[in-house]
Amino acid sequence: MATNYSNYVGGEWVAAESGDTFDTHDPAHPDQVVGTYPKSSAADTDAAVAAAVDASEEWGDTPGPERGRVLSRASALLAERKDDITELLVREEGKTRAEAGGEVQRAIDIFDYYGATARDLGGTVKSASAPNTTLRTKNEPLGVAGLITPWNYPIAIPAWKIAPALAAGNAAVIKPATLAPGCVHEIATALEEAGLPDGVLNVVTGPGSEVGDRLASHPAVDAVSFTGSTTVGSAVYDAATEDGKRVQLEMGGKNPTVVSDSADVAEAADIVSAGAFGVTGQACTACSRAIVYEDVYDEFVDAVAARAEAIDPDEGLADSDMGPHVSMDELESTLEYVEVGQEEGATLETGGDALDRKGYFLQPAVFSDVESDYRIAQEEIFGPVLSVISVSDYEEALDVANDVDYGLSASIVTEDHSEANRFVDDIDAGVVKINEKTTGVELHVPFGGMKASSSETYREQGEAGLDFYTISKTVYDNY
Template identity: 35%
Template sequence: MEKGIYVNGEWTGKDLEKVEVINPATGELVGTVPKAGKKETRNAIEAANEAFKTWSKTTAYERAEYLEKFYELVIKHEDELAEIMTLEMGKPLKESKGEAQYAASFLKWFAEEGKRIYGRTIPPSKHNKRMQVNKQPVGVVGAITPWNFPAAMITRKLAPALAAGCTIVIKPPNETPLTAVRLIELCEEAGIPKGVVNLVTGKSSEIGEEIMSNPRVKKLTFTGSTEVGKILMKQAAENVMKISLELGGHAPIVVLDDADIDLAAQQTVASKFRNGGQTCISGNRVYVQEKVYDAFIEKVVAAAEKLRIGNGMEEGVDVGPLINKDGYEKVEKHVKNAVKRGAKCVLGGKGKEGENGTYYYHPTVLIDVKPDMLIMNEETFGPIVPIQKVSTDEETINYANSTPFGLAAYVFSENYSRGLRVAEALDYGIVGWNDGLPSAAQAPFGGMKQSGMGREGGKEGIEEYLETKYISIGLKE
């Protein structure tokens, strides 16, 4: 039986239509999952709501024990999970293995963080009063996850939800549901009680509509585009639902003229080409001060031209396929627009569209890019490095902040005072200073402006799943 609907501890949906999962590297069928809709989602929500009555009353130590078991199973099966991810998403196998470990780190972190959910006692203003603040789980959580990190984006939501005492209904993307299925099988193996974790695959619009309109769902956590995030915000208003949104980015990389250019180039390539550029915190615009402009370009090109594109299952591949035709066409559009407007392509600049529906794009470096070009104003989600020459720190900061997005930014400088001032001036939720890969389970992840609200990871991540209750106690004299 194809798995994809896990409700109240049971795998169902064998009689439903199927969603086909295609390998973007080969165009071959990887597997299928059931195409669920409103009915199945409603059943999952009801199961989660019923399970919440008992799960929310378990101790933090009991919940931690389940998460630790889940963590151990993910580590034990990391190679298997990595292979599934690469087959359905396309990223190189070495990156998928890294993601499996990253996904597991959230289970480990929040297993411990759940033990540190503290309330407080407030000094009263009267002798016959006592004042205390309690933290309690918000309730049933709806989680909608993206395709580009099919394992980590689930555990980054599931782990704090469960650690806080919430139950959850997960809707994975139709591009990459098989990783989600395997993770939930491991949940089941870890002994997590029935109804605490539920999985629904299938019709995104119907599943999303049921999650957003069902009054039993008290919290939504979503990772995806800003456009969809805005729609979900409007829908959440109907039930005044608690929400956290990790939305689109348009990350600038700032290279100051006192930077370690070897480090800056190496970290830029690591940030930009990881996952084929298909990450929300990939460097999307590069601003390099004129004194080091030529040297930086030379080193980036030298590093990028060594990267090998191909099927992520093959040894030595660094950049896999783009996820689909829409992603490919957007990358092509951005490159053509930049070249037409005067940018020079010094590496790459071409794609490869296969007859079997596969889409690859060569690592590309564009120089002499101008601020009015499309690629400097829209998130590309592809393996393209557009480089613009800048002069002063003030000009650099103004360009970097000239976007409605504010998820991640990067600055390279060897001067502590200067680097810190620039990092503080960047309007972004995450700033990597001499670091192109800043994500970690123990650190808060999230954006400013139209890149979302709320944080995942760190101690902040569990707060998103908690309500604050103030209790005022009157005492008899």
């Protein structure tokens, strides 16, 4: 049964000014409507920003420990509703139940983490050069944060933007992706029940061309945090920086895993397949390229193709191996890249076919004989498609790994400790892993990319996640 949702503005659940709505659909059962949401406009966005402005000063003056208690209570409420939120996430976005449950738990943990961290916000004390002087810093909120989030992690990414923004004392307006906005409403509900004052968090659903554009350019918004495609992120950056807003962008990836000749090939195939095919390949950190030393190349191709063939895609609530693409557009985009790879001369070892059933299902694809300049090795493919590239040694592997516009996540599978540490130093990526898949990050350490994967301004998550939402004053007190 479909659920009717509203915008959350100034502590009230309200319809769009126009009364227009849009529906979300279950990607495993496209004929089933999951939710009906307000199709908001720039005017609705203006109302939300005005509510945030009105609430920002009082919330910013609220002591950090009190702000933290609200976030901690929200974490507990989300935990009580974990099963229901998990099912909603599966039905709107398509993840498997296990993947969705892990993501909901991540959101719970993020609110718990920032609830505790809010108690320690303040500044630092330094020794002054002059006598009878205290030298210290004081961190203050920016004011109003505009948050624009994607559909592929519909609760974790909103959580890691909302929680530090509120912990630091800002009010916020969030525009969730139209394909899967339901989990953001669950966050808002939990925060409302946890005692968040009216207007501190506002939720507005609708098209990016209306809500997102207005949020990025609104003169009363002090900072904009965006996660999504590089194309859209670049437009958000231009709109937001025109009047000097602080901007944080996390965008696409073309993430490599290097497989050394010292690696255990079976283990390497497990690591790469988990990174490439987990969450249906719909992750900015997904492994898209396996760069494999020629001595183990053929063995690795056989092993990773076998793992792809063993995956049985099905609806997420059936506890399947892999869920569907989120939409027909996303499925068609992946299928187009499968065609492109074959036209370029790569060998399709397995998969790449849409399944003959309802839903946006694809058998994961593995390409061999891929050259580094092929489009399938250069362009982001938001689906379960892996390109396997042969290299002769470490130097060639590094050249290939860095020979893309992106620099988000990268890993190496090796038993050579020196090689692993060289890779950490040499790779152009914001997240570097040794003997691990490219996906999956800890919440208490910085996250972000390089090159076209990021604005390279501020990192998200951990203590670094608070830096974006605060500004520092330096205080000289001559007593």
